[in-house]
Structure formats: structure tokens, C-alpha cells
Amino acid sequence: MPLQPDIVDQIVRIIGEERRVLIKKTDLLSYGYDASFGFFVPDLVCQVKCVEEVSEIIKLANREKIPITPRGNASGLSGGALPIEGGIVIDVSLWNDVLEIHRDDMIAVVSPGVITADIDRAAQKVGLMYPPDPSSSNVSTIAGNIAENSGGPRGLKYGVTKDYVLGLQVVTPEGHIIRTGGRTIKNVTGYDLTKLIVGSEGTLGIITEAILRLIPRPQATISLMAVFDDIVQAGYAITNVLTSGILPSKIEFMDQASIWAVESYRPMGLPINAEAVLFIELDGHPLAIRDEADYVYKLMQKTGALRVQKAETSDQEEKMWKARKLVSPAVARHKPTKISEDATVPRSQIPSFLKRLREIKDKFDIELVVFGHAGDGNLHPNILCDQRNKEEMKKVEKAVAAIFEAALDLGGTLSGEHGIGLMKKSFMPMEFDQFSLEMMKRIKQAWDPNNIMNPGKIFPKPGDRLVLR
Amino acid sequence: MEAQENVYLKKAADLTYDCVRCGYCLPSCPTYLTMKTETQTPRGRINLVRMAAEGHITVNELSVPIDLCLGCRACEHVCPSNIQYGKMLELVKGSIRYHKKQTSSPLRRFCEGFVFKHVFPSKSIMNKLGSFLWVYQKSGVKKVVHMKPLRYLLPKKLELFDKGLTEAKPPFRKNDGRRYPSISERPALKVAFFTGCVMEAVFYRINLLSIRLLQKVGCEVVVVNDQTCCGALQLHAGEEELAKEMAKRNIEVFEKEEFDYIVNSAGGCGAMLKEYDGLFEGDPEWLERARHFKQKVADISVILNKLGLKLERVLSYRVTYQPSCHMTNVQKVTKEPEALIQSIEGIEFIRLNKPNLCCGSGGIYNLIHFEESMNILNAKMSDIKDTKANVIVTTNPGCLLQMKVGIAKENLHDHIKAVHLVELLAEACEVTENRWI
Ligand SMILES: Cc1cc2nc3c(=O)[nH]c(=O)nc-3n(C[C@H](O)[C@H](O)[C@H](O)COP(=O)(O)OP(=O)(O)OC[C@H]3O[C@@H](n4cnc5c(N)ncnc54)[C@H](O)[C@@H]3O)c2cc1C
Ligand code: SF4
Numbered sequence: 001m002p003l004q005p006d007i008v009d010q011i012v013r014i015i016g017e018e019r020r021v022l023i024k025k026t027d028l029l030s031y032g033y034d035a036s037f038g039f040f041v042p043d044l045v046c047q048v049k050c051v052e053e054v055s056e057i058i059k060l061a062n063r064e065k066i067p068i069t070p071r072g073n074a075s076g077l078s079g080g081a082l083p084i085e086g087g088i089v090i091d092v093s094l095w096n097d098v099l100e101i102h103r104d105d106m107i108a109v110v111s112p113g114v115i116t117a118d119i120d121r122a123a124q125k126v127g128l129m130y131p132p133d134p135s136s137s138n139v140s141t142i143a144g145n146i147a148e149n150s151g152g153p154r155g156l157k158y159g160v161t162k163d164y165v166l167g168l169q170v171v172t173p174e175g176h177i178i179r180t181g182g183r184t185i186k187n188v189t190g191y192d193l194t195k196l197i198v199g200s201e202g203t204l205g206i207i208t209e210a211i212l213r214l215i216p217r218p219q220a221t222i223s224l225m226a227v228f229d230d231i232v233q234a235g236y237a238i239t240n241v242l243t244s245g246i247l248p249s250k251i252e253f254m255d256q257a258s259i260w261a262v263e264s265y266r267p268m269g270l271p272i273n274a275e276a277v278l279f280i281e282l283d284g285h286p287l288a289i290r291d292e293a294d295y296v297y298k299l300m301q302k303t304g305a306l307r308v309q310k311a312e313t314s315d316q317e318e319k320m321w322k323a324r325k326l327v328s329p330a331v332a333r334h335k336p337t338k339i340s341e342d343a344t345v346p347r348s349q350i351p352s353f354l355k356r357l358r359e360i361k362d363k364f365d366i367e368l369v370v371f372g373h374a375g376d377g378n379l380h381p382n383i384l385c386d387q388r389n390k391e392e393m394k395k396v397e398k399a400v401a402a403i404f405e406a407a408l409d410l411g412g413t414l415s416g417e418h419g420i421g422l423m424k425k426s427f428m429p430m431e432f433d434q435f436s437l438e439m440m441k442r443i444k445q446a447w448d449p450n451n452i453m454n455p456g457k458i459f460p461k462p463g464d465r466l467v468l469r
Numbered sequence: 470m471e472a473q474e475n476v477y478l479k480k481a482a483d484l485t486y487d488c489v490r491c492g493y494c495l496p497s498c499p500t501y502l503t504m505k506t507e508t509q510t511p512r513g514r515i516n517l518v519r520m521a522a523e524g525h526i527t528v529n530e531l532s533v534p535i536d537l538c539l540g541c542r543a544c545e546h547v548c549p550s551n552i553q554y555g556k557m558l559e560l561v562k563g564s565i566r567y568h569k570k571q572t573s574s575p576l577r578r579f580c581e582g583f584v585f586k587h588v589f590p591s592k593s594i595m596n597k598l599g600s601f602l603w604v605y606q607k608s609g610v611k612k613v614v615h616m617k618p619l620r621y622l623l624p625k626k627l628e629l630f631d632k633g634l635t636e637a638k639p640p641f642r643k644n645d646g647r648r649y650p651s652i653s654e655r656p657a658l659k660v661a662f663f664t665g666c667v668m669e670a671v672f673y674r675i676n677l678l679s680i681r682l683l684q685k686v687g688c689e690v691v692v693v694n695d696q697t698c699c700g701a702l703q704l705h706a707g708e709e710e711l712a713k714e715m716a717k718r719n720i721e722v723f724e725k726e727e728f729d730y731i732v733n734s735a736g737g738c739g740a741m742l743k744e745y746d747g748l749f750e751g752d753p754e755w756l757e758r759a760r761h762f763k764q765k766v767a768d769i770s771v772i773l774n775k776l777g778l779k780l781e782r783v784l785s786y787r788v789t790y791q792p793s794c795h796m797t798n799v800q801k802v803t804k805e806p807e808a809l810i811q812s813i814e815g816i817e818f819i820r821l822n823k824p825n826l827c828c829g830s831g832g833i834y835n836l837i838h839f840e841e842s843m844n845i846l847n848a849k850m851s852d853i854k855d856t857k858a859n860v861i862v863t864t865n866p867g868c869l870l871q872m873k874v875g876i877a878k879e880n881l882h883d884h885i886k887a888v889h890l891v892e893l894l895a896e897a898c899e900v901t902e903n904r905w906i
């Protein structure tokens with residue numbers, strides 16, 4: 001239902017700048033998607049730039065019961081930023097004026113629209129690091145990262161977004177401006193609302209500022225590559241490293257299909273007869289990591305690696321990681337649609353999960369490539385298909401369900417970092433029993449009595465199912 | 470006509486399926502940085518193309534964001550999903566063009582058709598234009614811009630472009646058909662020189678210097694007779710058929726003799742020449758000829774770098790380089806120009822913070838969308854000022870003009886000058902356009 005003209009007028013008055021209130025059809029259609037599937041057109045887009053604006057608009061929406069969908073740069077893979085019930089999209093991507101690094105407190109204070117990689121770049125200038133490094137960090141906003149609790153390769157050693165959020169300013173679904181946490185590392189005063197907001201996928205309020213923890217930047221890195229002729233063996237190699245007393249900063253994985261794709265796209269000298277390749281990065285003091293690298297080198301050989309290679313120069317190191325980065329474009333060339341799942345299993349179950357994925361690939365006769373952050377059990381099985389081929393997509397829907405089933409059987413979870421949003425909500429009852437889900441719903445109800453904040457996400461309605469067509 | 474409009478649109482929509490909507494292209498898009506809505510991003514435009522093909526919006530509605538796209542193709546360069554944005558854009562423009570031909574007034578249609586069909590490709594008009602500009606510059610006669618063919622193109626703020634125009638072509642001098650011998654002891658290559666229409670008319674001197682430099686590194690240079698413009702301006706305006714005609718003519722005249730390379734010093738033209746094969750899908754004979762042609766096309770920086778230019782003078786400039794978008798994103802020539810600049814003794818080279826961001830010139834974008842173009846230029850100028858450079862080097866006439874406009878706009882002529890790479894190199898090896906004629 002389109003918004004009443006007087007509501008639009010009120011919004012324009014709150015924002016004060018007409019160009020930040022979008023109602024033209026071509027504009028509205030441009031805020032109907034994110035990096036997942038699904039397309040839903042909002043009634044209005046509001047490009048906010050300060051907390052008062054947000055608070056006033058939410059109050060208005062709450063009064064009039066207009067759905068609100070928060071949005072960063074729409075790189076989300078689970079449909080979190082899709083306005084599935086129409087209403088107002090609150091776009092925070094232009095709001096990036098604050099990016100302060102407080103070196104002595106080792107914290108950063110940032111506006112919601114600041115790009116993730118810019119925070120780390122600013123920290124680097126004073127010898128600090130903001131570790132969470134989702135592959136999308138050059139485009140994703142910090143608010144989107146916080147809302148999805150994003151992770152990245154460095155998560156293996158350093159943890160994910162939630163481990164770095166110390167405090168937040170949030171506008172609640174009733175329009176109140178609240179603060180959670182603070183500027184200290186330790187803080188046990190009251191309930192930990194910060195942790196509740198992190199990963200809440202925009203369903204509990206709008207994040208308007210964040211205080212982030214920074215850490216000293218490691219002095220050096222060394223990278224290794226290990227080649228295996230058996231994918232399951234590569235899984236064991238990961239487990240062996242992680243139980244050896246050494247914690248690499250990254251362990252990334254590529255299966256044979258990804259290797260082939262890269263080699264036929266841009267030859268990088270990867271062994272095409274191998275079944276799997278591991279890329280391992282160690283970071284820390286130069287002398288310490290040299291020893292560790294030797295140890296890991298031998299460990300890989302012992303676990304049956306066909307070949308192990310240590311990058312001796314920064315050029316070699318760069319080339320090694322470039323090969324890993326090329327997987328995405330390389331597989332994209334193959335088929336137009338890529339369904340990127342992020343079901344995650346406990347580390348010890350990586351070999352079994354790889355086995356199950358191989359079975360799923362054969363059973364449903366789909367093109368499945370597996371690559372990603374293997375070290376933390378967050379493998380990314382990617383299904384390559386063609387959205388326009390309805391028959392194929394039916395198979396894919398079934399395969400996705402089977403992947404989730406496998407992950408849960410092995411004690412894992414539906415999503416390691418992309419979130420539930422719209423895409424995975426129908427699978428929630430597979431992971432949670434009725435009462436566990438019910439407690440989550442009660443929290444939502446308490447925060448958002450009129451259910452205006454990102455409605456239709458996370459919690460399934462009866463009859464919901466995954467549709468990719 | 471109606472059918473043709475849809476044929477183009479449908480073909481364009483087919484290419485949109487390569488987009489996975491990851492948003493990786495957003496930070497590289499100049500119109501997103503300045504216009505700040507998703508509608509003006511590559512991802513947004515790709516989505517709207519599909520929306521138009523599916524009938525959710527009209528071709529007219531689609532034409533607004535498409536017209537505002539610079540066609541710089543920075544998005545294509547960074548896209549992890551290999552989007553063929555340039556190809557899609559051409560098809561969409563073709564569709565819009567057909568649509569507008571049906572709906573726009575006959576007079577406007579005539580004017581536009583006239584400019585693309587007769588002004589740019591016509592050596593004699595462009596020559597006259599060049600000569601006119603020359604007389605104008607030499608004599609200081611104002612109001613050149615009220616010349617008929619230009620009046621349509623230059624609606625406002627002409628003074629700035631005026632200030633940007635440098636040495637146009639002196640009258641009564643014909644370059645076509647001339648042969649310039651190698652002047653090196655070791656004749657290395659026989660090359661054909663592609664002059665380009667805007668380049669030859671407005672920056673004639675740079676073309677001459679290019680030839681001199683080529684001679685100096687051991688090339689015999691032939692300015693092939695009857696060549697015409699590359700067709701990029703036409704293609705980017707949706708006139709695919711006209712562009713094809715030009716491509717055919719160029720392919721034909723350059724086939725008449727065997728050359729090692731077909732050299733040009735305009736990044737945008739070079740890119741177009743290198744994509745001639747894209748025009749002839751489904752036409753095996755011309756496709757083959759276009760492929761043969763494009764293999765020989767090379768930017769002058771590639772040839773000079775390959776053959777090694779002997780530099781004689783120390784130049785103590787602080788230099789930055791604004792790469793032409795199509796040089797980077799289409800020709801993928803990035804290292805050679807920088808290497809050449811850095812090889813000059815005395816030069817301090819400072820890379821721009823965002824070298825791959827378009828300067829806002831975009832063919833004739835700066836004439837049609839003046840305000841938008843100037844906003845993009847502002848971002849570029851602030852990056853340039855941060856480098857504290859006193860020379861901006863470019864590799865394409867459009868960019869060169871735009872940089873000169875930027876300098877004029879910010880009143881920086883006393884501190885910064887904009888030059889073509891060829892001019893800087895010529896200065897460093899004491900080559901002038903008049904030696905060795
Ligand atoms: C190619 C690619 C690679 C990726 N790699 C990774 C990866 O390695 N690791 C990873 O974790 N993710 C990855 N992602 C997913 C995605 O980039 C992250 O989820 C990211 O955090 C989304 O940020 P965004 O700014 O695009 O947010 P959006 O997609 O715009 O929004 C995401 C969610 O955040 C909510 N939201 C946005 N702003 C606010 C706010 N101010 N207040 C409250 N809620 C808000 C939205 O409602 C939505 O639910 C990848 C995505 C792509 C396309
Ligand atoms: S980078 Fe490519 S795939 Fe990603 S949104 Fe842009 S065009 Fe689409």
C-alpha cells in the first residue's frame with residue numbers, strides 16, 4: 001500500500017533535504033534487492049545522516065505501523081535488507097562522517113555507513129588492526145556487519161564482528177535512542193544488550209553508532225600452500241594443524257572444481273590433478289612465525305600432502321592469495337547463478353562434512369564447488385546453476401535443504417556468517433525446538449511491539465519454504 | 470522500429486544475469502560517488518535494464534539513469550562476476566535510440582543524426598573545425614562556439630571548454646596519406662598511424678609529436694589515407710549501424726598495406742578499435758577481418774616502451790597521471806604510461822589516490838551533462854591537488870580537455886599544467902613537431 005502523501009511530507013520535513021527522500025519508481029526499484037534472491041519494492045527510501053532523523057522517522061512509522069527495513073550497502077546474502085512488506089527503507093550508507101581512531105584506548109568510534117575496510121585502513125595508520133575481514137569488506141558497511149555478525153578468513157584466530165563491538169548507539173523500534181556497552185574492554189553492568197543487537201539482522205532497531213575494539217597489528221605474515229590428492233585428507237590436515245598448538249591467522253580451502261575453474265580462467269600454476277588445496281597464513285613476530293611455518297610445513301607433509309610450498313617473497317605470497325581470490329570470478333564464468341551457502345560444522349567434523357557434500361553433489365546431480373574459510377568449519381559450498389532454468393532450480397532447492405541437514409546432523413548450524421534473513425528462515429525449526437524459538441520471539445515482541453522493524457525475517461511463518469525460482 | 474527496440478533490450482537483459490548483485494562495483498562508480506543513490510550505480514542500472522525488459526518501467530524511464538552513466542567501465546574492471554557492462558550499455562543505448570527516433574521531434578532527430586553521421590566522420594568538417602579553432606585561438610576571436618554544428622552540442626558554460634582547448638590544427642595542412650621515414654639507425658617496425666577525429670582536429674600537435682616519437686624509436690609511420698573516426702561516439706550514442714560503417718571503412722583502408730602495428734595516441738579510440746570484433750557477431754567475414762585488425766592495434770605508450778625511447782633532458786616536474794578509463798578498463802594498458810613517465814630523469818611521480826576513477830569527461834558526457842560532469846571533476850581535482858603535482862599527464866584527448874577545464878575552473882594555471890604523455894616525452898627528448906619533416 002503506497003504511503004499517504006501527508007506521511008511523505010512529514011518525512012521530507014524530518015529529513016529536510018528532499019534529495020535524500022526517494023519515491024520515484026526507478027529509485028524504489030533500485031532498493032528492492034540485495035546480494036541474495038528475492039525482490040521486494042519499498043514505498044519510500046530515506047537516506048539518513050543523523051540519529052535524530054532516524055528517531056523521528058521510527059516514531060512516525062511506529063505510530064502509523066509502517067514497516068521499516070534497515071539497509072547498508074545491500075551486499076547481504078540472506079535477504080536481510082529486502083523490504084518484504086514494503087514500507088520504508090532506511091539507508092545508512094551515506095552516513096559515514098565519523099571514523100575516529102583512539103589510539104590510547106585502542107578503540108574506533110564509527111558511523112553506521114562507514115565501509116568495513118576503511119576502519120582497518122585507518123587503524124593500520126597507527127599500527128592497530130580491526131580484524132573482522134569479510135570478503136565483502138570493501139563494500140559492506142559496519143552496520144551491516146554488526147547486524148549480520150560477519151566474519152572473515154581472520155576469524156579463525158581473531159574471532160568475528162561480535163568479538164570487537166564494545167558499545168552501540170541504537171534507535172529502538174519505538175524511536176528511543178539508547179546506548180549499550182561502552183568504551184571499556186570489560187563491562188558487566190546490566191544485561192549485555194550489545195551482544196543481543198549484534199547479529200539481530202536489523203530486527204531490533206537501527207544501529208546509529210558503534211564503538212569497536214582494535215588490537216595491535218601483527219608485524220609479519222608467512223603463507224604456505226599445501227596440495228592434496230584426497231579432499232578428506234585435506235580435512236584431516238586442518239584438524240592436525242589446529243591441534244598442534246599453533247593457531248594460523250587463516251586457513252582457506254579450495255576443492256578440485258575451484259582449482260579447475262581458476263586454472264581455466266587465469267592460470268596461476270595450481271596443480272590441476274589435486275583434489276584440494278589449503279592456503280595457510282601465519283602472523284606474528286617474524287622469528288616466531290618462521291619456526292611455526294617450518295613446523296606446519298612438516299605437519300602437512302606428514303598428513304599426506306603431495307606438495308607443500310612456502311611463499312618466500314611478498315610477491316609469491318600475493319600470488320598465492322590471488323589464486324584464492326580468483327575462485328569467485330572463475331566459477332562465476334561457468335554459470336550465471338551462484339548460491340553461496342555458509343552452513344558451518346564443528347572443526348572436528350570438517351572431513352565428514354566434506355564427505356557429505358560430495359554425496360549431495362552426486363545425489364542431486366548439481367554443480368557444487370566448495371571453498372572458503374575451512375579453519376573455522378565455515379566451508380562455503382557454492383551451487384552453480386542458472387536461475388532461468390526452473391527444473392534445475394528445483395533440484396537446487398532440494399540440495400540446499402540436504403546441505404543444511406548434513407550440517408545439523410554433524411552438530412553444526414545453518415549459518416556461520418551470512419545470517420538467516422529471508423533465505424533460511426524456513427529451516428529454523430530444523431535447528432531449534434519450539435521453546436528455544438519462542439524465547440527469541442518473546443525478545444522480539446518486547447522490543448518491537450508493533451512488529452515494524454524488519455518484519456518477516458528470521459522467524460518462519462507456517463508454510464514458509466525456500467523458493468529460488 | 471518497435472521490434473528493433475525490443476530486440477536490443479532483450480539482448481541487453483540477457484547479459485544482466487551475470488550480475489550477482491554483490492555490490493563490489495559500487496565504490497568504483499563515479500556516478501555513485503557523486504549522485505549517491507543506488508539508482509546511479511552499475512548494479513542499479515543493470516537491475517533497471519532487466520526491469521525495463523520485463524515491462525516494469527518504460528524505456529523512457531530507463532533512459533534517465535542510462536544517460537547519466539559515463540560509460541567508463543570501471544565497474545566491468547572490478548566485477549568478480551565478469552559482467553559485460555560495456556556490451557550491455559551499447560545494446561541499451563541502441564534500444565533507447567530506436568525508441569527516441571520514434572518519439573522525438575523530427576528536427577531533433579535530424580540534428581542528432583547529422584552530427585553523428587556527418588560532423589565527426591567528415592574529415593573536411595572536422596578539418597574546418599580544427600582550422601577554425603586554430604584561427605580562433607591565434608586571433609583571439611571569441612564566440613567560436615556559436616559555430617553551427619557545435620551549437621547543438623555546447624549548450625552552456627562554454628568558457629571553460631574554451632579555456633581547455635589548446636593548439637588546434639593550422640589550416641591547409643593535410644596529414645592524410647603522408648609517410649614518415651624512421652629516423653633511427655635501426656629501422657624496427659612499419660606502423661600505421663590512426664589519427665582519430667577529435668584528436669586530429671583539436672590536438673593536432675599531439676598527433677604530430679606522436680609520429681615524431683615513433684620515427685625516433687625506429688618506426689616508419691604511415692598516416693593511412695581515407696581513414697575515418699573510430700566510431701566510439703556513435704556507438705555510445707546507440708548508433709550501432711553508423712559505428713559499423715565506420716569500422717568497416719577503417720578495416721578496409723588499413724588492410725591495403727601490411728603493417729606491424731596500428732598505433733594511436735587516444736586511449737578511447739584505441740579501446741574502440743580493439744573492440745571492433747564485438748560489432749560483427751554473426752557476420753563471419755567481417756568478424757575475421759575485425760579480429761585481424763584489432764590484433765595490430767596498439768597504444769603509442771606500448772610501442773615506445775617496447776622499442777625504448779632515448780631520453781635526453783632532465784625534467785624536474787612533480788607529475789601525476791590520470792589514466793584514461795578505456796585505456797585501463799578496455800585496453801588494459803596500465804604499466805607502460807607510468808613506466809615511461811618514471812623513466813624521465815628528474816621527474817618525481819606521485820600516483821593518484823584513486824587513479825581509476827573517471828574524470829567525468831566520458832566522450833561528450835561533459836557537454837551533455839555539464840553539472841554532473843563537473844561534480845565528478847571536482848572529486849578528481851581534489852585528488853590531484855593532494856598530490857601537489859605540477860603536471861598532470863593524460864593519454865586521451867577527452868581526458869586532456871577535461872583536465873584543462875579542471876585547471877581553468879579552479880584557477881590553477883599558474884601551478885599546474887595538463888599534458889598528453891606524448892607531449893611530456895617529446896619535451897624530454899627534445900622532439901618538436903617541426904623537426905624532420
Ligand atoms: C561476494 C560477497 C562476499 C561476502 N563475503 C562475506 C564474508 O566473507 N563474511 C561474511 O560474514 N559475509 C560476507 N558477505 C555477506 C555480506 O557482505 C555481509 O553480511 C555484510 O555484513 C552486509 O553488509 P551491508 O552493509 O551490505 O548490509 P546489508 O546487506 O545492507 O544489510 C544486512 C543486514 O543488516 C541490516 N542492517 C543494515 N544496516 C543496519 C543498521 N544501521 N541497523 C540495523 N540493521 C542494519 C539489514 O537490515 C540487513 O538485515 C559477502 C557478500 C558478498 C556479496
Ligand atoms: S560487481 Fe558485478 S556482479 Fe557485483 S553488483 Fe557489480 S556488476 Fe553486479
Ligand code: SF4
Nearest residue numbers: 498538539541542544
Ligand atoms: S560505466 Fe562507469 S559510470 Fe557507468 S555504471 Fe560503470 S562505473 Fe558507473
